[in-house]
Amino acid sequence: MTLQHDIKEKRNNRGILLISCPDRPGIVSKVSTTLFNHDCNIIDSNQHSTDPEAGHFFLRIEFECSDLEHKKSSIEKSFQLLSEIFDMKYSFNYGNESQSLAIFVSKENHCLLELLLEWQRGDLLGDIKLVIGNHEDLKEYVENVNIPFYYLPITRETKEEVEKKQLELLKEYEIDTIVLARYMQILSPSFIEHYPCQIINIHHSFLPAFVGANPYKRAYERGVKLIGATAHYVTDDLDEGPIIEQDIERVKHHHELSDLKKIGSQVERKVLLKAVKWHNSHRIIPFGNKTIVFD
Amino acid sequence: MTLQHDIKEKRNNRGILLISCPDRPGIVSKVSTTLFNHDCNIIDSNQHSTDPEAGHFFLRIEFECSDLEHKKSSIEKSFQLLSEIFDMKYSFNYGNESQSLAIFVSKENHCLLELLLEWQRGDLLGDIKLVIGNHEDLKEYVENVNIPFYYLPITRETKEEVEKKQLELLKEYEIDTIVLARYMQILSPSFIEHYPCQIINIHHSFLPAFVGANPYKRAYERGVKLIGATAHYVTDDLDEGPIIEQDIERVKHHHELSDLKKIGSQVERKVLLKAVKWHNSHRIIPFGNKTIVFD
Amino acid sequence: MTLQHDIKEKRNNRGILLISCPDRPGIVSKVSTTLFNHDCNIIDSNQHSTDPEAGHFFLRIEFECSDLEHKKSSIEKSFQLLSEIFDMKYSFNYGNESQSLAIFVSKENHCLLELLLEWQRGDLLGDIKLVIGNHEDLKEYVENVNIPFYYLPITRETKEEVEKKQLELLKEYEIDTIVLARYMQILSPSFIEHYPCQIINIHHSFLPAFVGANPYKRAYERGVKLIGATAHYVTDDLDEGPIIEQDIERVKHHHELSDLKKIGSQVERKVLLKAVKWHNSHRIIPFGNKTIVFD
Amino acid sequence: MTLQHDIKEKRNNRGILLISCPDRPGIVSKVSTTLFNHDCNIIDSNQHSTDPEAGHFFLRIEFECSDLEHKKSSIEKSFQLLSEIFDMKYSFNYGNESQSLAIFVSKENHCLLELLLEWQRGDLLGDIKLVIGNHEDLKEYVENVNIPFYYLPITRETKEEVEKKQLELLKEYEIDTIVLARYMQILSPSFIEHYPCQIINIHHSFLPAFVGANPYKRAYERGVKLIGATAHYVTDDLDEGPIIEQDIERVKHHHELSDLKKIGSQVERKVLLKAVKWHNSHRIIPFGNKTIVFD
Known part of the structure; x- marks a missing residue:
């Protein structure tokens, strides 16, 4: 580039x-x-x-x-x-040292594609060194732009071993920051402690929250007017780490459940991108369970 | 007007x-x-x-x-x-019959003042016939613009009796719609059933939600980047009725807890106004626990 | 797909x-x-x-x-x-006939990449049949996802001939709609009349407008706080056709001229995408110099 | 207060x-x-x-x-x-010295009412000492909250004299900052030079701009999807002074010309309020024809 x-x-x-x-x-x-x-x-x-x-x-x-x-x-x-x-x-x-990024993915492509898009434009303010997937679905997108893709499937039995392999790859590629681009596995505390405030996750959420299973369905049933997304640093406390950025998109009554998911994916990729750029330009100082963002 | x-x-x-x-x-x-x-x-x-x-x-x-x-x-x-x-x-x-509105208030003035502002401009698409407060703090604002203010304090013991009095006033003034403008009392189911989908409430909320006491404090401690507000019709299920409108305002790290509350009040008055206007122009059809909004 | x-x-x-x-x-x-x-x-x-x-x-x-x-x-x-x-x-x-799209590009890639991203996700609600560029820069992006790319350079002398060639390709591929994804050539009236309200263009703009050369520089010099983008149907009157969609992004004093252009590209790709999706789902009726958008 | x-x-x-x-x-x-x-x-x-x-x-x-x-x-x-x-x-x-504000008005009330609302809540971060109107329409709103209102009508002949009277009042009340809350008179250069970057004005604008007469009508005819507002410091160059803040509201095809004006007034009062608060909390440094806003 x-x-x-x-x-x-x-x-x-x-x-x-x-x-x-x-x-x-x-x-x-x-x-x-x-x-x-x-x-x-x-x-x-x-x-x-x-x-x-x-x-x-x-x-x-x-x-x-x-x-x-x-x-x-x-x-x-x-x-x-x-x-x-x-x-x-x-x-x-x-300024002459850009962040080295690893992206972790599962099957959903929207966050990965957004990061690749900005990276191709030279605007990610960081270099994507490798992508690791626990599914193989997104391999082609990654290899098309000449980034190595590692397929490391995970079962309950192999999880510990796979995380070890992941850590080796991260070390080999001298990774600074891991972006979980809709990676649907929970990282173990022992993995996380290698990268304190260096792992960024994204998830959607609603106003008010719909705690528990099937949040999209329940939000749909109550006719929410907004879908939000939150990017945060990963801590042991699932989805409860320091918030980096949040935003929302509007929803209307004619949107079906499948539309809500698509709108959710739009706001997820937008928010994740902003968080990754701020992180890469050293605009974030985490402190306790919050972040100071000098944007 | x-x-x-x-x-x-x-x-x-x-x-x-x-x-x-x-x-x-x-x-x-x-x-x-x-x-x-x-x-x-x-x-x-x-x-x-x-x-x-x-x-x-x-x-x-x-x-x-x-x-x-x-x-x-x-x-x-x-x-x-x-x-x-x-x-x-x-x-x-x-078109020649405008909604007759009653506003219920406690001590906080921001939602009341917003409604009075638009009403004075002739833009509320409804007439404010009376204001009922369980505190006397906001009386002057209301009487200044020549709307009757009824001070009806409530205790646990008098609640039933006061609601009866409120219902009499609502009947006397031929009220169509009640707006709870930060009214800090819970209406009884027997009161609510007189005005199905005719009582509009407003409350703030966060992404993700902070369930329980002191939500502002806990949102502050986690460094949320957004404050949201939700306007909804009141049902027996507190704050769980059909959502009419939602919106958010951005928050920064330099905002103190008191700033968050002020920003929250800005978004509350904005969202409540929109909900009341849509209601008054018959743009909302409630259905089950959601609303169809033809805006 | x-x-x-x-x-x-x-x-x-x-x-x-x-x-x-x-x-x-x-x-x-x-x-x-x-x-x-x-x-x-x-x-x-x-x-x-x-x-x-x-x-x-x-x-x-x-x-x-x-x-x-x-x-x-x-x-x-x-x-x-x-x-x-x-x-x-x-x-x-x-519903079983999706819009056939041609994308016209020059050198800038952000709008093309956004359209390809959504197309790859099956969310564009239309099929990209071919891309035509008057420069060759973006060829690789297009061929990587197996869409034909036609390089048709244009000079003042060849313009008429090239437009003829373009029209032949559009006919050959049975194109319904042309998206100008930062295509830096002005289409001739005779070209446009083949595709009335079927050519979508995108451009940035400011509040207030900075008419004339170097709008970004002059907007920067006056410290604008917003950058906007407008998607519209192409008519003979350059950039003055019926508006489909508009949106803005915020700008801060620390943003340099180059940052403004990047922010401009973010809002351009977002607005263009929305316009193309609405067009593809038949939500737009043009009328005179405006559009009715049933979103 | x-x-x-x-x-x-x-x-x-x-x-x-x-x-x-x-x-x-x-x-x-x-x-x-x-x-x-x-x-x-x-x-x-x-x-x-x-x-x-x-x-x-x-x-x-x-x-x-x-x-x-x-x-x-x-x-x-x-x-x-x-x-x-x-x-x-x-x-x-x-911190113990708050800005002393004068508000200038004509007939439109929305910006005045917004400023009074926030002032009544103690959130304006400044004290409104007096309001000067070249029409008497808004007198009652002002006197209702016990702020002095001066009615100083202006004709071409009396303009110089009235400005002298205005300056005397501003001096008498020790005014720091003048807010033009839809004041439909052009201040003379000799007036302005007494208050360099201490006069804040608000006006609406569109994307793209509709230069000349009847901008709302022409924006309506082209079906704009956004109405914007710009708050700026007043300089000799009408509406061309350093921009403080800008924002937009969305418009739909079913909005009539009169609706556009109402939506315009909503965004004007919101943007003006933000500008006045930033000014009052000393967050703005003007420089040449732009502002640095440390918000």
Whole structure:
């Protein structure tokens, strides 16, 4: 993809710094002065504190620095020191390093196709390195665009073994982030802990919720006027992890149950795409069970 | 309100017919032929069937008929006959008769103020005849625009008696429709049965739902990105009646709990207004636990 | 696509009738009685009149009729008679006949990819028979999914000849509808007259409009907060044909000019898709320079 | 309004600093260090640069500082010095000082009523000190809520004199910001220059624009599917000042011309409200002909 290449070229001297720490006076001052001392010019910064007293502090800084490649290590060393003083979690992300993505799929294609579409346009802000499916249905879509597809079927008996194989593949391809594009398997806690806040899931939901089986049918029977979708980071608590993005589509009385599912798939692919792009451009800081999104 | 008056003038020869019955072939043919035979010209019609076989049929027809005032009774007589053949529920609504509304309130003012705003503009498509509050807080807003306000406080002991008083007032003012504008009392089944699908309620909700106490707090703690509101007809099953309209507003990480409540109030007043206007212009046919909205 | 096949199966007995004529009393009555006499059961109908006196009448009826295949010709014959009485334009569309689409492209891929995505899912409600490009850039995307791609470059000198070749291809493939998916050539009036209200175009626009060159740049310089897109039928009057659908996406101050173009492409593909689906399901009646959309 | 009072109490130690200057390295560092040296704790900050090289820098900082009342002057003195070094425009805004608003009206009431509604709820984040009308129609709405209404009719001959009178009133009431709530008079350049980027206007618009007379009629005739509204700061160039906020509402074919105007008024009042609230909470930095909105 030459577009991807162009973006990288342009962003060679760009860095993004994410910080999360207990709030106290002087953090912005120290952080910005440290960057200034390394000739970094701040392009865009966003900061948020949950509560001025005893709260938590979040910062995203996008900066530019000529010859960043060679200054990286000294900048990072300075922040190592700072982080100890302020009890900071921080990460540096460089414009010339794009996120390496794995996509997990089952049989439904809409989320996968949306991600492939944007990836083909060079707009995903990340590289899809491989797709893993527990069904073979979507193989052709993936191989058509020259991305490797791994078919790893799962049964109750083989689940542990398959997850091990999945982890090996993720390691081999140096994956940063896993996107569950309607992957209909529950990942085990031991799998998830390898990728904390690096696994993105998508599911639909309704206003109000229809808890239990057949939510589409029951939503249809009550004549809901909206279908929503929620993208979130995966935690042990199924579908209860930190929310990244949500949106809705309108429904009308003439829509049949099958139409609702199609409308649901439209809003799922839209919301998942937004979440993946924000994640890839380091606009999200997870904190407890919520996210700070500097969009 | 002179605007109300103008609209009535203009609509003197307009009628709206709503029909709901088991589906079978020939209904549209018979209905439209009957209207034609009475010199009614169909302006706008919408029809929907849930299922061609053994389903249910819904029809809304807006028609024009010169000298409608005098032809009314013979038109209605014809439909009396038709309704027996097709096992129809039907209603005729005339452009020169606007809905008489009662608003029930407690302490929160946003929904009341929105309804008063549109009513003052002549855009509510209905007349607010009285406001009943179980608190006195909103009295001034109502009396300022010369609508009677009745303060009827409620305790567990007096509830039955107060509902009786409310029903008397509703009868006295010849009320068609009750709007619960953040009225924080649960109406008894015996009250509700006097106004089937004529009581409209509004409540906020989230994606996914946070069932139980303090939904705003828990939604805040999970960092939801949307706040929704649902307007519905009141049935015995609290907040579970047929949905009329839903919508959402976006929320950001910098919004505090108090901001969420304010955003919630914005979406509540917007959704309630839409529901009341659709109801007043006879665009809704309730059916079982859902609504057909011909908007 | 087996999905396409399933939908056809299910819709074998479905028909959609579109009518447009000068308004006068009795049309619905005559039309519905005629359908009833041919054992057609009306599933869904929408009617609209621009003005009860001297206005225009529009009707969309979706009906079901067992053994429709054999009754078609007699139904159509009856409407031939009716159309003469009422000066009607009408069309019958059958559920087992899906629209045959040609897509015209240049270099930009976002609209093409969106259409291919939905087509692959069996959700486009139409079949893409061929793609014609005046550039070769998008060939691979098209051939990857086994649709023929015709590369027909255009110069001022060859334009007439190329349009002739295009028309031949459209005839050969029995095309009903042409979708201009960011096709950057202006079609000649003589081309357009072969496909009245059968060519769909998409373009972005702003609030307020920035007429003239470089609209994105000028919108950016004034800090617009929205980017819109308009899908319309193509007429001789460039970009001024009847509007089918419009929507917008939000823009923020941190979006650069290149971001605006990307956001513009997102809203373009979304709006074009909706327009094409409505067209394919016969939900649009063009009238003068506007459209009636029974969505 | 006691709510206004509560908010003020709570915000006694809150300050908002807005900065705009040519970009160069070190600004954030200097600004945040200066605040830190005065014991100010940054709660929320947003920064944006138009272009890292030779671009412009914008910063909004919300901070907390105990005993702010007494430290104000020394903080401001420090920024006086800083501003000279960096060629800064800056302003300090304190949580206990709310914007004083004047509203200008003519005959249409929807924008006025929306502002009064939110003001009555204590949610406008500003105080409406007076309303000036060139017609008397809206007087009662204003006096009902105990705000002074000045009726100042305007003719071509008296315009200069009336504007002088208006300016006197604005001075007398110590007005910060003027909201043109469908005020149908054009303000003279000499009036406007007293309130640069302190006058907010609202107007509807369409996609695409219908330049010239009767835009609603022409939009109706082309069957637009959206009505938009734009809130902007008033400059000499009529309706061409920096855009603050824009939004749209959907329109359907059954909406008549009068419906379009009503829908237009809904979106106007919604957009104007948002713009006024952002302005009142110092979330907007105008720059050239655009605005940076830190929402």
